[in-house]
Amino acid sequence: MAERLLTFSIFRYNPATPEIAPRMQEFQLDETPNMTLFIALNRLREEQDPSLMFDFVCRAAVCGSCGMLINGRPGLACKTLTQDLPDRITLMPLPVFKLVGDLSVDTGVWFRQLNENLEAWIHTDKDFDPKAQEERMDNALAQEIYEAERCIECGSCIAACATANMRADFVGAAGLNRIARFLIDPRDERSPWQVFEVVGTDEGVFGCIGLMACDDICPMEIPLQQQLALVRRKMAWAGLKGK
Amino acid sequence: MKWSEAHLSDVLVIGAGLAGERVAIEAASRGHTVTILSLVPPRRSHSTAAQGGMQASLGNVAMGYGDNPDIHFEDTVKGSDWGCDQEVARLFVELAPVAVRQMAQWGVPWSRVVPGKRTLPDGVEVEELPEKAGLIAQRQFGGTAKWRTCFASDGTGHVLQYAMDSVVVKLGITVHDRAEAIALIHDGKECYGAVVLSLRTGELRPYLAKATVIATGGYGRMYGVSTNAVINEGTGMAIALDTGVVPLGNMEAVQFHPTGIVPAGILVTEGCRGDGGYLLDKNLHRFMPDYEPVKKEVASRDVVSRWMVHHMRKGYGVESPYGPHLWLDLRHLGEAHICTNLREVFTICANFLGINCVQELIPVRPTQHYSMGGVRTNIHGEAVGLTRLYAAGEAACWDLHGFNRLGGNSLAETIVAGMVVGEKVAEFVQEAPLTFPFSVVEDHLAAQAARIESLRRRASGSENVYELRKKMEETLLEHVGIFRTGEGLQQAVTTLQELYQRSQDLRLRSSGLGPNPELFSALRLPGMLRLALCIAQGALLRTESRGSHYREDYPKRDDVNWLKRTLATWPPGASMPHIDYEPVKITELPPGDRGYGTMPIK
Ligand SMILES: Cc1cc2nc3c(=O)[nH]c(=O)nc-3n(C[C@H](O)[C@H](O)[C@H](O)COP(=O)(O)OP(=O)(O)OC[C@H]3O[C@@H](n4cnc5c(N)ncnc54)[C@H](O)[C@@H]3O)c2cc1C
Ligand code: FES
Numbered sequence: 001m002a003e004r005l006l007t008f009s010i011f012r013y014n015p016a017t018p019e020i021a022p023r024m025q026e027f028q029l030d031e032t033p034n035m036t037l038f039i040a041l042n043r044l045r046e047e048q049d050p051s052l053m054f055d056f057v058c059r060a061a062v063c064g065s066c067g068m069l070i071n072g073r074p075g076l077a078c079k080t081l082t083q084d085l086p087d088r089i090t091l092m093p094l095p096v097f098k099l100v101g102d103l104s105v106d107t108g109v110w111f112r113q114l115n116e117n118l119e120a121w122i123h124t125d126k127d128f129d130p131k132a133q134e135e136r137m138d139n140a141l142a143q144e145i146y147e148a149e150r151c152i153e154c155g156s157c158i159a160a161c162a163t164a165n166m167r168a169d170f171v172g173a174a175g176l177n178r179i180a181r182f183l184i185d186p187r188d189e190r191s192p193w194q195v196f197e198v199v200g201t202d203e204g205v206f207g208c209i210g211l212m213a214c215d216d217i218c219p220m221e222i223p224l225q226q227q228l229a230l231v232r233r234k235m236a237w238a239g240l241k242g243k
Numbered sequence: 244m245k246w247s248e249a250h251l252s253d254v255l256v257i258g259a260g261l262a263g264e265r266v267a268i269e270a271a272s273r274g275h276t277v278t279i280l281s282l283v284p285p286r287r288s289h290s291t292a293a294q295g296g297m298q299a300s301l302g303n304v305a306m307g308y309g310d311n312p313d314i315h316f317e318d319t320v321k322g323s324d325w326g327c328d329q330e331v332a333r334l335f336v337e338l339a340p341v342a343v344r345q346m347a348q349w350g351v352p353w354s355r356v357v358p359g360k361r362t363l364p365d366g367v368e369v370e371e372l373p374e375k376a377g378l379i380a381q382r383q384f385g386g387t388a389k390w391r392t393c394f395a396s397d398g399t400g401h402v403l404q405y406a407m408d409s410v411v412v413k414l415g416i417t418v419h420d421r422a423e424a425i426a427l428i429h430d431g432k433e434c435y436g437a438v439v440l441s442l443r444t445g446e447l448r449p450y451l452a453k454a455t456v457i458a459t460g461g462y463g464r465m466y467g468v469s470t471n472a473v474i475n476e477g478t479g480m481a482i483a484l485d486t487g488v489v490p491l492g493n494m495e496a497v498q499f500h501p502t503g504i505v506p507a508g509i510l511v512t513e514g515c516r517g518d519g520g521y522l523l524d525k526n527l528h529r530f531m532p533d534y535e536p537v538k539k540e541v542a543s544r545d546v547v548s549r550w551m552v553h554h555m556r557k558g559y560g561v562e563s564p565y566g567p568h569l570w571l572d573l574r575h576l577g578e579a580h581i582c583t584n585l586r587e588v589f590t591i592c593a594n595f596l597g598i599n600c601v602q603e604l605i606p607v608r609p610t611q612h613y614s615m616g617g618v619r620t621n622i623h624g625e626a627v628g629l630t631r632l633y634a635a636g637e638a639a640c641w642d643l644h645g646f647n648r649l650g651g652n653s654l655a656e657t658i659v660a661g662m663v664v665g666e667k668v669a670e671f672v673q674e675a676p677l678t679f680p681f682s683v684v685e686d687h688l689a690a691q692a693a694r695i696e697s698l699r700r701r702a703s704g705s706e707n708v709y710e711l712r713k714k715m716e717e718t719l720l721e722h723v724g725i726f727r728t729g730e731g732l733q734q735a736v737t738t739l740q741e742l743y744q745r746s747q748d749l750r751l752r753s754s755g756l757g758p759n760p761e762l763f764s765a766l767r768l769p770g771m772l773r774l775a776l777c778i779a780q781g782a783l784l785r786t787e788s789r790g791s792h793y794r795e796d797y798p799k800r801d802d803v804n805w806l807k808r809t810l811a812t813w814p815p816g817a818s819m820p821h822i823d824y825e826p827v828k829i830t831e832l833p834p835g836d837r838g839y840g841t842m843p844i845k
Contacts, residue, residue: 016445016757033564034506036595046709050761051753055283057472060509061594062401062587063287079594100421100443101758108284108420112412121409122350130341134301135348136377139355143583146352146396149405153286187350 262636265661293400326645364519481770492640503610624664646790
């Protein structure tokens with residue numbers, strides 16, 4: 001591979017020094033083989049500017065911490081190889097979420113709120129009996145639930161979503177996918193109507209204007225379009241049928 | 244200090260991984276107010292990264308028929324090389340099935356038994372029976388007599404953490420993320436809570452509680468190459484050590500996982516070998532059967548890791564710009580299997596190596612993975628040395644794992660310990676009054692504020708935090724790794740002592756204002772170096788080999804002198820840990836042969 005000199009243009013803002021306005025700052029770095037944005041950003045911080053703020057946890061594309069706009073497109077920085085990018089790389093924080101500083105945004109609080117609003121937990125009246133054998137489940141169904149459960153709440157789909165960028169109360173693809181997960185899980189005893197009361201609105205499933213950027217960019221490649229269709233179908237039906 | 248800013252609750256849980264959240268749920272569902280602290284949103288905790296699975300002796304699958312807690316117990320004790328507490332192991336194996344089933348009720352989509360015949364990669368035919376259809380499925384992991392590891396496709400840790408956190412949300416438990424406990428508040432007898440640094444603003448605030456629980460996970464990141472998340476820096480253990488009265492147990496017991504990918508160190512699960520993956524050398528020879536004819540690739544982690552390094556030392560490693568490595572071969576498992584049960588592995592290979600593991604070999608080498616050592620507790624999770632302090636999960640030395648943890652036993656431990664410790668904590672706070680000695684709280688807060696102030700003012704000092712840290716990581720990796728010698732360990736201790744001295748003299752290059760990463764690293768580093776010294780000194784003194792602790796100059800286990808647990812404390816103002824020992828509790832299974840991993844390394 002030809003040695004490249006990479007130029008990074010990175011969004012900078014420290015809320016502790018509001019007198020310094022948000023700005024783009026340029027850094028340069030020699031590219032090394034198999035370099036990811038995780039490696040690059042850490043080198044920038046350790047060698048050039050120790051105040052640079054960004055979030056990584058697993059650095060293996062499983063925890064969802066490192067969502068950011070990479071040349072304008074939301075994605076996970078830890079699994080983005082610099083070799084797949086031009087030699088000028090622009091990094092911006094995800095929109096929609098509250099900014100912590102530089103590239104770091106507050107996805108945790110946002111998703112906690114979402115999960116509270118969606119009541120995203122198993123609703124059941126059954127008590128747990130520690131002596132009983134587990135209830136059976138078909139493996140195909142377990143895999144189907146897992147397919148929706150794979151979302152890592154990185155926020156990329158929310159950042160890419162036109163509706164979410166316009167209205168703060170929209171649950172977005174991540175929220176609808178989460179609902180799909182509970183709708184197909186027989187352990188959740190909520191009726192479709194009870195779910196309708198949570199998402200059968202413009203903040204929920206009917207707020208989507210169908211641009212489907214979420215489906216294009218999901219770093220986990222969750223079939224969001226399919227999940228959305230499922231929720232729509234069930235919600236339309238529940239809406240018609242009523243209580 | 245402004246008392247109005249103090250945060251009060253019955254229980255303060257430091258850490259929002261599986262262990263911390265399980266403790267919190269237990270205490271909250273018994274009616275107590277609980278606050279959980281975490282460096283990151285709970286669902287980003289390191290527990291999420293576990294792919295492989297969780298052990299519980301359900302005996303649901305053909306290769307697991309007849310399994311029961313007794314066999315799980317025996318595997319755990321043997322695996323620990325008789326270093327574990329057998330009372331704890333017994334309690335654990337009895338409760339693991341309960342934990343797995345409760346997680347099913349909370350929403351974990353466990354993979355399930357599908358009836359029918361199939362042929363395993365080694366030619367053995369198995370048949371899953373129709374009457375077991377739909378029960379929780381289990382796979383093979385290293386060091387176990389039966390197939391016992393429950394799993395959810397390729398993302399066990401992820402689904403466990405999400406299901407657990409959904410219960411936390413349901414119960415409305417308060418979570419403060421981006422909040423780091425940087426000191427415990429205590430008077431040498433009782434613990435009253437912690438001084439907490441906001442990673443959003445850089446501000447300090449006291450969190451006071453009737454009971455405080457350390458569930459901060461492991462310290463993998465102190466090693467230069469580790470499978471752990473970047474937040475696993477051992478800070479929870481460090482603040483316990485800083486009390487001067489709480490001992491850390493068996494810090495020298497550090498596990499290496501056989502299959503970290505090269506160079507990134509990202510783990511590919513033990514499920515790869517459990518499901519039939521092979522290890523190959525540079526001649527594409529499958530070498531494990533030469534060393535371990537019976538268990539082959541699925542011997543215990545410590546054993547496989549050692550043979551791998553041994554084999555590379557003999558010149559059979561594949562040369563690479565990042566040093567020698569070996570190959571992991573999954574190709575014969577077939578695309579269908581790899582892309583469902585091992586999909587995570589498939590994507591890791593694609594994303595970080597640019598290879599397709601259905602057709603290509605995966606470069607791997609043993610990589611730091613797990614810390615068996617931690618805050619020494621009794622069977623109820625009560626920390627030794629301070630009342631009102633508890634610990635659970637990887638941060639604790641409870642001590643289930645002794646000198647080597649079996650794969651799948653850690654996820655199970657986090658949840659089982661969470662149940663047990665949570666119950667104990669709930670019982671304790673039920674009776675305990677909420678009182679605090681004001682001056683103790685003020686002193687602790689002032690001490691931490693002073694540290695931050697002096698770093699921010701950059702008044703003195705010359706040392707660079709990242710440079711010292713890198714040296715520490717390299718020192719541990721080189722001298723306190725898979726193979727250890729007295730000479731190397733002595734050198735490590737000397738280097739670490741010097742680094743520790745230098746860490747008293749840090750100077751920030753940035754302003755340190757706001758959510759400043761350099762300041763946060765500078766605050767952590769001295770504590771990490773104290774932990775590093777506990778690890779190295781413990782390893783230097785332990786003149787035997789047991790589990791993951793392997794001394795080339797003392798290659799045999801020595802039960803006469805060393806059937807005991809190391810306890811490290813750090814007296815105030817000291818420059819070295821104080822090392823002490825306690826006997827290991829043997830109740831059912833007297834020390835014997837592990838049955839594998841016994842071939843002499845020549
Ligand atoms: C890649 C990988 C794969 C694994 N796979 C398996 C497997 O298949 N099966 C198995 O049994 N085990 C596995 N393990 C081990 C297992 O995942 C961990 O041991 C376990 O998840 C630890 O859980 P925990 O709750 O103790 O800590 P963690 O999940 O590490 O959580 C620690 C928490 O503490 C918080 N924290 C840390 N310090 C502070 C502080 N100072 N103040 C406030 N909060 C703090 C963090 O934010 C985090 O929320 C794996 C480990 C790795 C590295
Ligand atoms: S750091 Fe975990 S997804 Fe990127």
